[in-house]
Amino acid sequence: MAALWNQPDVQVAVWALLKVGIILNGMLILVSYMIFAERKIAGHMQARTGPNRVGWFGFMQPWADVLKLFFKEEFIPAEANRVIFHIAPMLAVIPALVTFAVVPFGPGPALVGADVNVGLLVFLAMSSLGVYAITLGGWASNNKYALLGGLRSSAQMISYELAMGLSTIGVLMLAGSLSLVDIVHAQSKVAHVFGLPIPGWYVLYQPVAFVIFMITALAETNRAPFDLPEAEGELVAGFHTEYSSMKFGLFFLGEFMNVISISCIAVTLFLGGWNGPGPASLGLLWFALKLALLLFFFIWIRWTYPRLRYDQLMNLGWKVLLPLALANIVLTAIAIQWVSGAAG
Amino acid sequence: MREYLPILLFLIVAAVFAGSTIGMSSLIVPRRRNARKDSAYECGVDPVGNARARFTIKFYLVAVVFILFDIEAVFLYPWAVTFRQLGLYGLVEMLLFIVILLVGYVYLLKKRAFEWD
Amino acid sequence: MIFLFAGFAALLVASSLLVVLHRNPVTSALFLVLAFCSLGGIYLLLQAEFVALVQVIVYAGAIMVLFLFVIMYLNLRQDVERGVQTAIRRGLGWLVGAVLLAEAFALIAKRWQVGPVSGGPEMLEGNTQAIGRALYTRYLFPFEITSLLLLVAMIGVIVIAKGRGGTAAADDSAEEKP
Numbered sequence: 001m002a003a004l005w006n007q008p009d010v011q012v013a014v015w016a017l018l019k020v021g022i023i024l025n026g027m028l029i030l031v032s033y034m035i036f037a038e039r040k041i042a043g044h045m046q047a048r049t050g051p052n053r054v055g056w057f058g059f060m061q062p063w064a065d066v067l068k069l070f071f072k073e074e075f076i077p078a079e080a081n082r083v084i085f086h087i088a089p090m091l092a093v094i095p096a097l098v099t100f101a102v103v104p105f106g107p108g109p110a111l112v113g114a115d116v117n118v119g120l121l122v123f124l125a126m127s128s129l130g131v132y133a134i135t136l137g138g139w140a141s142n143n144k145y146a147l148l149g150g151l152r153s154s155a156q157m158i159s160y161e162l163a164m165g166l167s168t169i170g171v172l173m174l175a176g177s178l179s180l181v182d183i184v185h186a187q188s189k190v191a192h193v194f195g196l197p198i199p200g201w202y203v204l205y206q207p208v209a210f211v212i213f214m215i216t217a218l219a220e221t222n223r224a225p226f227d228l229p230e231a232e233g234e235l236v237a238g239f240h241t242e243y244s245s246m247k248f249g250l251f252f253l254g255e256f257m258n259v260i261s262i263s264c265i266a267v268t269l270f271l272g273g274w275n276g277p278g279p280a281s282l283g284l285l286w287f288a289l290k291l292a293l294l295l296f297f298f299i300w301i302r303w304t305y306p307r308l309r310y311d312q313l314m315n316l317g318w319k320v321l322l323p324l325a326l327a328n329i330v331l332t333a334i335a336i337q338w339v340s341g342a343a344g
Numbered sequence: 345m346r347e348y349l350p351i352l353l354f355l356i357v358a359a360v361f362a363g364s365t366i367g368m369s370s371l372i373v374p375r376r377r378n379a380r381k382d383s384a385y386e387c388g389v390d391p392v393g394n395a396r397a398r399f400t401i402k403f404y405l406v407a408v409v410f411i412l413f414d415i416e417a418v419f420l421y422p423w424a425v426t427f428r429q430l431g432l433y434g435l436v437e438m439l440l441f442i443v444i445l446l447v448g449y450v451y452l453l454k455k456r457a458f459e460w461d
Numbered sequence: 462m463i464f465l466f467a468g469f470a471a472l473l474v475a476s477s478l479l480v481v482l483h484r485n486p487v488t489s490a491l492f493l494v495l496a497f498c499s500l501g502g503i504y505l506l507l508q509a510e511f512v513a514l515v516q517v518i519v520y521a522g523a524i525m526v527l528f529l530f531v532i533m534y535l536n537l538r539q540d541v542e543r544g545v546q547t548a549i550r551r552g553l554g555w556l557v558g559a560v561l562l563a564e565a566f567a568l569i570a571k572r573w574q575v576g577p578v579s580g581g582p583e584m585l586e587g588n589t590q591a592i593g594r595a596l597y598t599r600y601l602f603p604f605e606i607t608s609l610l611l612l613v614a615m616i617g618v619i620v621i622a623k624g625r626g627g628t629a630a631a632d633d634s635a636e637e638k639p
Contacts, residue, residue: 008346009346009349012346012349012350013349013353015350016349016350016353016354017353017357019350020350020353020354020357021357023354024357024358024361069369070368070369070372070373071372071373071374072373073373073374073375073376074369074370074373074375081485081487083488084487084488084491086366087491089362089366090359090362090363090366093358093361093362094355094358094359094362097354097357097358097361098351098354098355098358100354101350101351101354102351113350113351113354114347114348114349114350114351114354115347116347116348116351116510117510117588117589118510118511118514118589121421121511121514121515121518122351122514124514124518125514125517125518125521125522128517128518128521128522128523129517129521129522131522131526132491132494132526132529135526135529135530135533136487136491136529139487139529139533151403151530154403154526154530155403155406155407158406158407158410158523158526159406159410161410161414161522162410162413162414162417165414165417166417166420169417169420169421169424170424172421172424172425173424173425173427173428175425176425176426176427176428177425178421178425178589245369245370245373246365246366246368246369246370246373247366247369249365249369250362250365250366310460311459311460314406314458314460315458315460318458319453319458322413322449323449326442326446329420329424329442330439330442333427333434333435333438333439334435336427336428337431337432337435340428340431341432348505348510352465352502401622403530404527404530404531404622405618405622407526407527407530408527408614408618409615409618410523410526410527411519411523411524411527412611412614412615412618414518414519414522414523415519415607415611416608416611418515418518418519419596419604419607421511421589422511422589422590422592422593422596422597423593423596423597425589425590425593426590426593426594426597429594430593430594430597430598433597433598434597437597437601437604437605438597440605440608441604441605441607441608444605444608444609444611444612445608445611445612447612448611448612448615448616449615451615451616451619452615452618452619455619455623457618457619457622
């Protein structure tokens with residue numbers, strides 16, 4: 001037993017399993033309460049109270065919702081492709097969860113699942129796989145609304161994925177690394193302008209990239225105003241029209257997990273990750289605070305803006321965000337070259 | 345490559361979690377099938393034809409153009425992380441690369457590849 | 462390490478076989494995605510982390526999406542197999558397969574080992590940087606040629622899409638009529 005424990009692989013695996021357990025449970029709780037927060041905030045934005053019956057101020061509402069989903073009757077269209085119909089909702093959750101493996105939640109190796117050299121690419125790979133859940137779900141249902149929703153959504157996601165990938169290039173140029181831990185470390189320097197401390201967060205050096213990233217994040221997660229795949233008015237519910245019970249629950253879970261994972265990456269890339277005033281032990285707290293801020297932003301946007309039309313959406317992605325991201329890269333490159341030329 | 349092990353474990357645990365959630369719920373959910381419930385939803389009307397229809401070519405066009413620009417982005421990652429070492433040389437060569445692709449982009453734009461109405 | 466290699470290799474072989482053998486084209490395409498992902502895993506075991514992730518991003522995340530688009534929305538439900546063409550295709554398939562198999566045996570017959578090649582000092586900082594330095598200094602010309610290749614592909618797309626006249630965006634006949 002001791003011999004087995006002394007194997008480095010086994011130790012890494014045990015620690016990793018512990019982290020997986022904590023992150024999985026933490027994220028499930030976070031998703032539950034984000035949905036609750038969304039309903040509450042939406043309520044207050046529309047001058048009503050939101051759920052307030054189950055438990056203290058409606059605080060037990062998420063658990064009631066989950067239980068309800070578990071006991072709901074399940075429909076599968078007779079014409080559906082049953083295997084793919086079952087796999088699609090699983091594919092909605094898995095990439096979002098794997099992304100959390102590379103997010104540095106705080107300083108120190110204990111607070112990051114896997115500190116890898118290409119952490120950002122892991123995130124991009126997972127978000128590029130995210131499109132399958134929706135495409136397959138829409139296709140397997142053999143329902144016209146679902147098919148159209150799935151098709152629209154896949155085209156939307158791949159269009160915005162480009163601008164998202166390109167918007168991170170500026171950050172990579174500044175940090176000189178694809179490792180998310182290195183990127184956070186690179187943002188720890190505090191500059192002093194007229195005695196005022198200016199944090200080294202990349203949102204200050206790459207504001208355009210940050211705006212592009214957040215817009216594409218909304219589109220990638222199919223949140224309003226980019227929620228065309230599920231446009232209730234025209235497509236009933238889009239790709240998950242035929243989904244019910246816990247399979248619908250997984251799509252829902254996947255959507256919110258994606259929102260959280262993409263916000264985690266945005267915090268890491270642009271908002272300085274765990275960096276903040278005070279001792280390093282407060283790192284996790286700072287991360288949580290910034291994450292909460294971005295999650296509120298997602299909810300706020302959803303209940304503020306109307307949905308785009310599909311041609312507007314494609315125009316924005318291909319004719320505005322893509323050239324803007326490329327221009328940002330070129331300008332950043334010239335600026336870095338100019339600054340380093342002046343310094344050297 | 346030991347640092348990648350946690351990612352593999354995340355993948356496995358996520359798959360087990362997703363699979364078991366569906367499995368567990370399908371054990372306990374009620375199922376009372378009938379022909380109405382089994383038919384695809386079309387606002388309560390009997391479904392017309394099959395959903396597996398052909399679609400306009402625009403979607404394929406978007407997918408192909410996406411692949412091309414995705415490859416461009418992939419070239420940019422190693423360039424971005426070594427940019428400080430490459431210096432002016434790196435700037436010029438990437439400008440050339442981007443300008444050549446911009447020609448293609450403008451061509452696509454002129455040929456209305458991104459028009460949706 | 463050897464267990465992981467065996468696992469990824471088995472997954473790769475099994476999913477590749479299923480790509481060929483499965484009757485439903487969509488399922489075949491999905492197994493191809495799985496094959497690309499396990500190939501990424503093998504690259505990772507060879508310490509080629511950048512290539513591994515790019516494999517997933519480009520092949521599994523971009524090219525297979527296009528494949529699925531084509532299969533799903535052109536409604537290719539089953540392989541259509543009949544006529545002389547199929548016989549020619551089959552014969553060619555067997556021929557190419559035999560050549561590849563012979564190549565594989567030739568490789569295995571030589572000295573061949575599993576696992577990463579022993580890395581130089583630059584392995585320590587991660588091989589994305591190493592790739593960057595090599596690609597943008599020594600292999601600059603092939604890199605710039607790639608951009609021309611992509612440009613040609615862009616023009617080709619438009620030419621093919623517009624094949625039957627009109628602009629690319631004009632062909633609306635079958636879309637959006639729920």
